[in-house]
Amino acid sequence: MIGYLLRRLLAMAVTLLVICALTFAIFYLLPSDPAAQFCGKDCSAERIELVRQQLGLNDPLVVQFGRYVVGIFAGQTLGSGPYAVRCDFPCFGYSFQSAQPVWDLMMDRLPTSASLAVGAAVLWLLLGVSAGVLAALRRGTWVDRTVMVTTIGLSALPVYFIAMILLYLVVTVTGLLPYPRYIAFGEDPGGWLANLIMPWTTLAVMYAALYARMTRNSVIETLAEPYVRTARAKGLPERRVVGKHGLRPALTPVATMLGMDLGGLLAGALITESLFSLPGVGKLFADSLNKADQPVIMGITLLASFFIVSSNLVVDLVYAWIDPRARLA
Amino acid sequence: MTLLQVTDLSVEFDTAEGVVRAVRGVDFTVERGRTLGIVGESGSGKSVTSLAVMGLHRGARIGGSVRFDGTELIGAPEETVRRLRGRRIAMVFQDALTALHPYFTIGDQIAEAYREHHGASRKAARKRAVDVLGDVGIPEPARRAGEYPHEFSGGMRQRAMIALALSCEPDLIIADEPTTALDVTVQAQVLDLLMRLQQDRGLGIVMITHDLGVIARVADDVLVMYGGSAAEQAPADRLFADPRHPYTRGLLDSLPRLDAGDATELRAIPGSPPSLLAPPAGCAFHPRCPVYARERNPLCTGDRPALRQVGDAHHNACVLDEVTP
Numbered sequence A: 001m002i003g004y005l006l007r008r009l010l011a012m013a014v015t016l017l018v019i020c021a022l023t024f025a026i027f028y029l030l031p032s033d034p035a036a037q038f039c040g041k042d043c044s045a046e047r048i049e050l051v052r053q054q055l056g057l058n059d060p061l062v063v064q065f066g067r068y069v070v071g072i073f074a075g076q077t078l079g080s081g082p083y084a085v086r087c088d089f090p091c092f093g094y095s096f097q098s099a100q101p102v103w104d105l106m107m108d109r110l111p112t113s114a115s116l117a118v119g120a121a122v123l124w125l126l127l128g129v130s131a132g133v134l135a136a137l138r139r140g141t142w143v144d145r146t147v148m149v150t151t152i153g154l155s156a157l158p159v160y161f162i163a164m165i166l167l168y169l170v171v172t173v174t175g176l177l178p179y180p181r182y183i184a185f186g187e188d189p190g191g192w193l194a195n196l197i198m199p200w201t202t203l204a205v206m207y208a209a210l211y212a213r214m215t216r217n218s219v220i221e222t223l224a225e226p227y228v229r230t231a232r233a234k235g236l237p238e239r240r241v242v243g244k245h246g247l248r249p250a251l252t253p254v255a256t257m258l259g260m261d262l263g264g265l266l267a268g269a270l271i272t273e274s275l276f277s278l279p280g281v282g283k284l285f286a287d288s289l290n291k292a293d294q295p296v297i298m299g300i301t302l303l304a305s306f307f308i309v310s311s312n313l314v315v316d317l318v319y320a321w322i323d324p325r326a327r328l329a
Numbered sequence B: 001m002t003l004l005q006v007t008d009l010s011v012e013f014d015t016a017e018g019v020v021r022a023v024r025g026v027d028f029t030v031e032r033g034r035t036l037g038i039v040g041e042s043g044s045g046k047s048v049t050s051l052a053v054m055g056l057h058r059g060a061r062i063g064g065s066v067r068f069d070g071t072e073l074i075g076a077p078e079e080t081v082r083r084l085r086g087r088r089i090a091m092v093f094q095d096a097l098t099a100l101h102p103y104f105t106i107g108d109q110i111a112e113a114y115r116e117h118h119g120a121s122r123k124a125a126r127k128r129a130v131d132v133l134g135d136v137g138i139p140e141p142a143r144r145a146g147e148y149p150h151e152f153s154g155g156m157r158q159r160a161m162i163a164l165a166l167s168c169e170p171d172l173i174i175a176d177e178p179t180t181a182l183d184v185t186v187q188a189q190v191l192d193l194l195m196r197l198q199q200d201r202g203l204g205i206v207m208i209t210h211d212l213g214v215i216a217r218v219a220d221d222v223l224v225m226y227g228g229s230a231a232e233q234a235p236a237d238r239l240f241a242d243p244r245h246p247y248t249r250g251l252l253d254s255l256p257r258l259d260a261g262d263a264t265e266l267r268a269i270p271g272s273p274p275s276l277l278a279p280p281a282g283c284a285f286h287p288r289c290p291v292y293a294r295e296r297n298p299l300c301t302g303d304r305p306a307l308r309q310v311g312d313a314h315h316n317a318c319v320l321d322e323v324t325p
Helices: A002-029 A036-040 A047-055 A061-074 A102-137 A142-156 A159-173 A189-224 A226-233 A238-266 A269-274 A281-291 A293-322 B046-054 B077-083 B106-118 B122-135 B154-166 B185-201 B210-218 B236-241 B247-254 B288-295
Strands: A076-078 A086-087 B005-017 B018-030 B035-039 B061-070 B089-092 B170-176 B204-211 B219-224 B229-235 B306-309 B314-318
Touching: A036 A047, A047 A142, A061 A076, A102 A142, A102 A189, A102 A238, A102 A269, A102 A281, A102 A293, A102 B154, A142 A189, A159 A269, A159 B306, A189 A238, A189 A269, A226 A238, A226 B089, A238 A269, A238 A293, A238 B046, A269 A281, A281 A293, B018 B035, B018 B046, B018 B061, B018 B204, B018 B219, B018 B229, B035 B046, B035 B210, B046 B061, B046 B089, B046 B170, B089 B154, B106 B122, B106 B154, B122 B154, B154 B185, B185 B204, B185 B210, B204 B210, B210 B236, B219 B236, B219 B247, B229 B236, B229 B247, B247 B288
Parallel strands: B035 B204, B035 B219, B089 B170, B170 B204
Antiparallel strands: A076 A086, B005 B018, B005 B061, B219 B229, B229 B314, B306 B314
16 A cells, blocks of 8 residues: 555656646747846846846756756745845745745635635535435436436536626625625635635536536446345345445545546636636636746646646545455555 | 245336336246246346346336235335345345445445344344355355455355345345356355255245256256246256247257267257347247247237146146147
């Protein structure tokens, strides 16, 4: 088990290094010049060249990449002389536009994205899984048909459309809630909750619809398994047949998908955050794209890869915990 | 007293294409300490029959009567039937790898049934599980009870399945192709085990199989099913000595025999089993029947044939059988 874990962690490190190299290559081949950004407006060509030298931008790509990777673990000092900026561990680059290390920028925003993702996930799991289970158990009845038709409709709605409708109904027409803005949980838990309800709902609607459909199919499939028939043949009450012998295996793929989706969302729900002006990682990403703030874009790309790769590992470990067949001797 | 008496059992399903009549008017009885073999191809209705007896065929219309130890099961409240399932009528399924739950240990799966029916403590149920695993010849039962089905070999898994069926000391065991997934030596061991348990405990057994070799080994009485109905019914020795229905003869001819000599070819039954959605008129077997192919007797395509007595406890549904009791 330990050996397996070590192998997986090593593979994860290699994957991240490759992603890092690819992103690095793409960004540093782009026309936008970090030196020009560092130098600011009205900068002469000579000065830009000087900055390029000081930042090491004239070094070969491999050298620059090496410096970047080492910087992640050891921190690095960018530039020299009076313009030198110190970027401490873990240094994912430095945003000259914001005059802040990328790591600090991301960590400022991460709690917002995490609140959004986790809250939405709780909501879509509650709604999606229960609707899916209900539809499967009432297969072919009006309950099933209602769930299926509704979920097809909802999963077809784009996120921004749902957000618009919600904002219009909740804020403009009824005034039930104020226009959402992010309040830290520690600051005012009630305000935090009230302001996240709409973003949560927006994000959860699409996922809930997908999860309901997946859960329904998984439950129907599992209840047709021979081991469920065996449970009935043992004379167990139907409640236990479904609850213990049917639902556990049926929900295993749901757990897998949840891990993946959550991993992807932790690094920011780009559209939802932008729509509700939530200062999350997704919003940071969108803003950085607009400003062509390369170090930030790259940092977030790596952060997202890290979440996705590690959630993969977590999913596999959880899977082994649920299903003894997936355990390693 | 008769342990299980099935009278005029019918099972129908509604499908998108129409009504599937999986079983039509089947009768049989099982006595304590005796084994009824039900033989037939896939789709002959043999497995559906067993599930109908257990009340496990969901979404099917079931007609006729199933009396177990004096209690009518068809139309009985679910709770009544559930309390008999596992407790007094137990099932052994074909493929123990899929029939046992992959997430729970063998011991837990056996203990669960025992606790349900006997209200036993966790510890007592655990002990019971280890005991029955030992009874069916699993070495180191205490250790193996803590293992999962995928950690067992095929033969051991089928033994565990039998242990599960035995755990509540049932009166009747319905075994649906219990040895089909096993290789021949293991198959023999599992059948011997069932026979030994039957002798020890006076179990009634319904053995469902497509394998006449299994029937010859274990059955006291045989019901040959074709297209959802009984084709022939007789004590086992009589059936093998004097098979009357062309389908039964076809089944016997398609078995390899060591004493037949090199020149004898195996004869397969031509064609495939009938559609249960639109069964052929008259005798369901006539499109594949060598006798009909030769004689083209209009009786074969007339009314659906019923079983007729053709000898002592020997019944045949072939209309062409010259009754010579």
